[in-house]
Amino acid sequence: MEADQPGxxxxxxxxxxxxxxxxxxxxxxRFNKAARLLEMDEGLQKVLRTPSREITVYxxxxxxxxxxxxxxxxxxxxxxxxxxxxxxxxxxxDVSIEEVRALASWMTWKCAVANIPFGGxxxxxICDPALLSQGELERITRRYTAEIIEFLGPEKDVPAPDIGxxxxxxxxxxxxxxxxxxxxxxxxxxxKPLDLGGSRGRREATGRGCMIVALQALERFGLRPENTRxxxxxxxxxxxxxxxxxxxxxxKIISVIEYDGAVYNSAGLDIEALxxxxxxxxSVVDFPKAENMGRDEALFLxxxxxxxxxxxxxITSKTAPHLRCRIVCEGANGPTTxxxxxxxxxxxxxxxxxxxxxxxxxxxxxxxxxxxxxxxxWNEELVNTRLEEIxxxxxxxxxxxxxxxxxxxxxxxxxxxxxxxAFATKLRGLYA
Ligand code: NAD
Numbered sequence: 312m313e314a315d316q317p318g319x320x321x322x323x324x325x326x327x328x329x330x331x332x333x334x335x336x337x338x339x340x341r342f343n344k345a346a347r348l349l350e351m352d353e354g355l356q357k358v359l360r361t362p363s364r365e366i367t368v369y370x371x372x373x374x375x376x377x378x379x380x381x382x383x384x385x386x387x388x389x390x391x392x393x394x395x396x397x398x399x400x401x402x403x404x405d406v407s408i409e410e411v412r413a414l415a416s417w418m419t420w421k422c423a424v425a426n427i428p429f430g431g432x433x434x435x436x437i438c439d440p441a442l443l444s445q446g447e448l449e450r451i452t453r454r455y456t457a458e459i460i461e462f463l464g465p466e467k468d469v470p471a472p473d474i475g476x477x478x479x480x481x482x483x484x485x486x487x488x489x490x491x492x493x494x495x496x497x498x499x500x501x502x503k504p505l506d507l508g509g510s511r512g513r514r515e516a517t518g519r520g521c522m523i524v525a526l527q528a529l530e531r532f533g534l535r536p537e538n539t540r541x542x543x544x545x546x547x548x549x550x551x552x553x554x555x556x557x558x559x560x561x562x563k564i565i566s567v568i569e570y571d572g573a574v575y576n577s578a579g580l581d582i583e584a585l586x587x588x589x590x591x592x593x594s595v596v597d598f599p600k601a602e603n604m605g606r607d608e609a610l611f612l613x614x615x616x617x618x619x620x621x622x623x624x625x626i627t628s629k630t631a632p633h634l635r636c637r638i639v640c641e642g643a644n645g646p647t648t649x650x651x652x653x654x655x656x657x658x659x660x661x662x663x664x665x666x667x668x669x670x671x672x673x674x675x676x677x678x679x680x681x682x683x684x685x686x687x688x689w690n691e692e693l694v695n696t697r698l699e700e701i702x703x704x705x706x707x708x709x710x711x712x713x714x715x716x717x718x719x720x721x722x723x724x725x726x727x728x729x730x731x732x733a734f735a736t737k738l739r740g741l742y743a
Contacts, residue, residue, distance in 0.1 A: 331650045332624045335413040340649040342416075345725035348718065355733055362412055363396075363430075364388045368458035370436065372450050384455045386434040388468055389415035392735045395466055396432030397422055397673060399473025399502075400455075400480070402448075406435035417644070417666070418673070420728035425670040425705050427677045432468050434459075440475045452480050456487040463488060465498035465684060471676050472502040482507050498683035501676035510679035512694035513672075517642065518552025518620075519695065520671020522560060523702040524663045525616055525640045531661070531710075532615075532637065536561035540579075540614040542636070544568040545621025546595055549642040549669065551586060553618055558582040562616070566609040567595050570621070573609035574601040611635060619646035626651045634660065641665035647721075656719050664721040666728065667705050674701050 330336055346356045370382040385408050388396040398418040401411070411433045419431025436455055440448060462468055472481055481503045488499045497508035505511070512519070529539060536557075541564045543554045554564050563579035574580065574595050581600055588598045596603055610617070610625070613635040619625045620642030626634065631647075631654035639655065640663045641647065647655065647662070655662055675698060682688050689697075713723035 328627075331628060331648045334623055334645045335409060337645065337649040338413055338417060341721065341725045342729070344722055345729050348716065348722065349726055349729060349733075351729065351733060355736070358736060359390075359729060359732055360416075362387050362389045362415060363391050364462065365408065365412065366459055366462060367408065368455065370451055370454045370458065372447060372454065374447060375444050382436055382438050382451055382455075384434065384436040384458065385411045386432065386459045386462060386468070386470075387411045387415040388430065388432045388462070390419040390430040390732060391432075391468070392732055392739060393423060393430055394428035395430065395464075396468035397429035397471070397676065398431055398433040399471045400434040400436070400476050400484075401473040402436050402438050402440045402451075402475030402480070404437060404439045406437045411435045419732060420725060421666040421670050421673060423728035423731040424666045424709070424724050425674055425701055426708070426731070427674055427701065429469070429673070429677060432470070433473075434470055435473075438475075448480065449483050452476075452483040453487045456484045457491065460488060460491055463499055465496065465680065469498070469676075469680055470500050471673075478502060478504045478509065498680050501679040503679070508679070508683045510675055510682055510694060511689065511691040512698070513675045513679060514548070515552045515556070516675035516694075516698060517549045517669050517672035518554075519556055519698060520674065520702050521549065521553040521618060521620070521640055521642045521668055522556040523671070523699050524668050524706050525557065525562075525618070525638070526560065527703060527706040528616075528638050528640070528661055528663055534615060537563070539563065539616060540565045540612075541616040541618060542566045542568065542609060542612050542614045543618045543620060544610065544625060545619070545643065546585075546589060547620070550618065550620030553620060553642055554580075554582045555586065557616075557618075565614060566604065566612055568606050568609045568621075569595045572596040573604040573606050574598045575604040575609060575612070576601040607633075616640055619643050622646070624648055626655070628654060631655055631658070634658070637661060638663065641668045644669065652719065652721055662720050663706075664724045666724050667702075667709055670705065671698055671702060674698055 366386045368384045415431050415433035422429040481500045484500050489495045503509040539562050541562050543550045566575045589595050611633045616638045617636035618640045623645035626647040628650040631651040638661045712727045
């Protein structure tokens, strides 16, 4: 790792720093704070914290070279109180039950903040997709699906892609489920190819959601897009799309930060040309219409909006003091550590927390599920209009909640989510 990488300032070996960087501890810290402020009953806290179901399966696969191997897979349904479980399936060598469990609860809170009728779930298989052939990946996906099949279904649990999985994997999952149930059931999974019931607008949805909430935040500051300087970290699906849509809306994207360097133009970068450049050269660096810059230097540029859309633990107790933005719009999951929350608050930086800011993706997944069940497909304009409605309502609900309880936005987001899930839990009552 190079010295100027923002992550460098966070990757200390001190035990306190290791704890700060542990996303599960961060989620726990925020849950505890929200529950305390809501004066939630201890027993109810226990119910909300504990997953509804955890499934471990062992997946025997015949590899291409003739060897037999057994892979381990998980599916955790954290909550199915507000609707079917919803959450991605991750194929990665470092998948663990602890990680899947924490990510499943994260999905519960995200769906609750966006107020879409899903609970939270997550799945994973310990494997390295880079070392597996397409045939091996297909066999793993099909056997994993078959092993957890009684727990899946449009009304039970609806997976989606995550790290190491994609549209192709979702198509295999849908086909396996459909073969077992003897009927084509597109609504069992989202993130499918368009020709198999995927939704228009899904690929852009997370970036578009970031743009919608950023525009809402600007209104509160009386800022106009043309006077708004934006720094985007991560030029992948979320960051690239958000940068393009923000630029089209008139924002000045003054810097884009990637893992190998950053580019800067005080007048605003030509994002479409930068995308072409990145596609051709594999990097944003050396873009002719900008100057190269170190990653930390770019992260700490004076700007109105900082949009971290790369990875977790970018804004930490070490980096937060150096930020010079007014708004942080969290495109990535977990870009800010719990210790940095307080620093941002003291610096009066307005945070649009990840569980709202990047909920555009799961919202359009919800639309995909609705369209599959209706058997009637929407045009992109309708998808985008409905996405805007949900994101704007989510933002307004959050503002109302943080005002009412006089808390920062992140705490308000967790309180709102816990409150909604707790309310539904009480309404349903305990089946015993
Ligand atoms: P992606 O792989 O398409 O893009 C991530 C980009 O960040 C890549 O271009 C990568 O090179 C870059 N990057 C990695 N490390 C970096 C670093 N240290 N500094 C600067 N750039 C770095 O992934 P994505 O789908 O855009 O996801 C990005 C984040 O958004 C993740 O945290 C993901 O969990 C979250 N997210 C994604 C979606 C979605 O719909 N894709 C939805 C919700 C949340």
